[in-house]
Amino acid sequence: xxxxxxxxxxxxxxxxxxxHEARELLLVGVGxxxxxxxxxxxxxxxxxxxxxxxxxxxxxxxxxxxxxxRARGDGDESWTEAVARATAERVPHGLIAxxxxxxxxxxxxxxxxxxxxxxxxAAVVSRNKALQRHTFGAYGIRQPEYLLAARIAEARDWMxxxxxxxxxxxxxxxxxxxxxIGDAGAVDExxxxxxxxxxxxxxxxxxxxxxxxEALVRDGEVLFExxxxxxxxxxxxxxxxxxxxxxxxxxxxxxxxxxxxRGVLSAIGMRTGLVHLEFKAARPGPVLMEVAxxxxxxxxxxxxxxxxxxxxxxxxxxxxxxMPLEKLPDQPVSWSATVFPTAAPGTIREITGVEEVLAxxxxxxxxxxxxxxxxxxxxxxxxxxxxxxxxNAGSQSERExxxxxxxxxxxxxxxxx
Numbered sequence: 020x021x022x023x024x025x026x027x028x029x030x031x032x033x034x035x036x037x038x039h040e041a042r043e044l045l046l047v048g049v050g051x052x053x054x055x056x057x058x059x060x061x062x063x064x065x066x067x068x069x070x071x072x073x074x075x076x077x078x079x080x081x082x083x084x085x086x087x088x089r090a091r092g093d094g095d096e097s098w099t100e101a102v103a104r105a106t107a108e109r110v111p112h113g114l115i116a117x118x119x120x121x122x123x124x125x126x127x128x129x130x131x132x133x134x135x136x137x138x139x140x141a142a143v144v145s146r147n148k149a150l151q152r153h154t155f156g157a158y159g160i161r162q163p164e165y166l167l168a169a170r171i172a173e174a175r176d177w178m179x180x181x182x183x184x185x186x187x188x189x190x191x192x193x194x195x196x197x198x199x200i201g202d203a204g205a206v207d208e209x210x211x212x213x214x215x216x217x218x219x220x221x222x223x224x225x226x227x228x229x230x231x232x233e234a235l236v237r238d239g240e241v242l243f244e245x246x247x248x249x250x251x252x253x254x255x256x257x258x259x260x261x262x263x264x265x266x267x268x269x270x271x272x273x274x275x276x277x278x279x280x281r282g283v284l285s286a287i288g289m290r291t292g293l294v295h296l297e298f299k300a301a302r303p304g305p306v307l308m309e310v311a312x313x314x315x316x317x318x319x320x321x322x323x324x325x326x327x328x329x330x331x332x333x334x335x336x337x338x339x340x341x342m343p344l345e346k347l348p349d350q351p352v353s354w355s356a357t358v359f360p361t362a363a364p365g366t367i368r369e370i371t372g373v374e375e376v377l378a379x380x381x382x383x384x385x386x387x388x389x390x391x392x393x394x395x396x397x398x399x400x401x402x403x404x405x406x407x408x409x410x411n412a413g414s415q416s417e418r419e420x421x422x423x424x425x426x427x428x429x430x431x432x433x434x435x436x
Contacts, residue, residue, distance in 0.1 A: 042317035048117035057083035058334035113339035137312035141287040158286040163222040183224040199255035227301035243347040265351030322355040354418040365433030371430040381421035
């Protein structure tokens with residue numbers, strides 16, 4: 020029987036597990052994109068409990084978990100309190116921290132209870148872009164030149180000497196608050212607009228195509244890796260518009276990426292779990308942008324699983340519980356992508372072409388978050404996108420044809436404000 024709790028658990032420490040006890044997974048954060056973890060756990064015959072946000076509480080999938088624990092707020096403190104309640108009631112055999120807000124609370128529990136995870140050091144460093152820069156600088160990993168400023172105005176001279184530069188908040192994700200500053204006039208404008216923000220990271224702008232690297236790691240060893248080619252909006256915000264999984268790199272670049280990624284894993288002390296690392300292919304070699312030790316967004320695990328022919332969510336569940344994991348593929352078996360429809364700012368009047376897109380043989384899924392009457396704002400962060408289309412094709416050329424078809428067929432008609 021499913022239960023939900025929003026009250027403090029008994030203070031007594033949890034007792035030892037019984038030998039016959041069913042294996043149990045605790046999933047920290049579910050939402051929509053985390054539900055495949057619950058499906059995978061059900062297929063594996065696991066007991067499941069989950070910690071969920073107050074915002075997603077009413078839509079929690081009660082049929083897929085034995086119990087839910089509500090995080091009362093959005094900060095690390097609220098998630099940590101909810102995870103503490105769940106683990107005080109019973110120690111799970113494995114724990115997965117799903118998205119960025121869940122990483123620290125999950126790592127604290129993993130460290131205290133001896134559960135498999137990325138390591139507390141990896142979690143803390145990954146949650147703060149300045150800590151990443153400081154750590155990677157100490158380990159000699161190629162990354163942008165940077166300055167950590169208490170207020171953006173304090174970085175004015177530094178920026179003017181190094182234009183163009185990129186301004187970043189320390190802890191947000193999904194391109195939120197990331198902005199390119201191209202000239203002296205823009206420096207003063209951004210200081211006036213963002214002068215009260217608090218600490219910011221300012222970096223030299225790195226030229227070159229953008230990629231991400233996704234990997235499954237067990238005890239520091241890379242078991243599986245994928246490169247995703249990214250397409251973004253033009254400056255200044257670089258919001259991601261498409262991901263192409265299974266991207267091939269030339270021999271020299273592949274060797275450089277291998278060295279970069281292993282250096283990053285060593286620097287953060289990565290143990291076990293899923294890693295998402297972003298880099299740019301610059302000269303004389305790839306430059307690290309940032310790293311995360313959690314599930315990548317934008318339904319990338321869905322696309323990666325299609326490209327390589329295995330369930331990435333199930334593999335992460337198996338890693339978290341120390342379950343056997345078959346040898347994972349090292350080459351794509353098909354060509355997948357996620358694409359994010361766009362529209363001009365205004366109020367949506369109608370959306371056409373959805374049925375035609377769904378009928379395309381390479382289209383797996385169309386999921387739109389906005390409909391007629393919704394307001395479209397200027398695209399400055401991933402959270403403002405309208406939804407996504409998941410594609411899987413038999414060849415790279417068929418994938419490109421499908422991407423073109425989606426962009427030409429799915430039309431969002433807006434009334435300008």
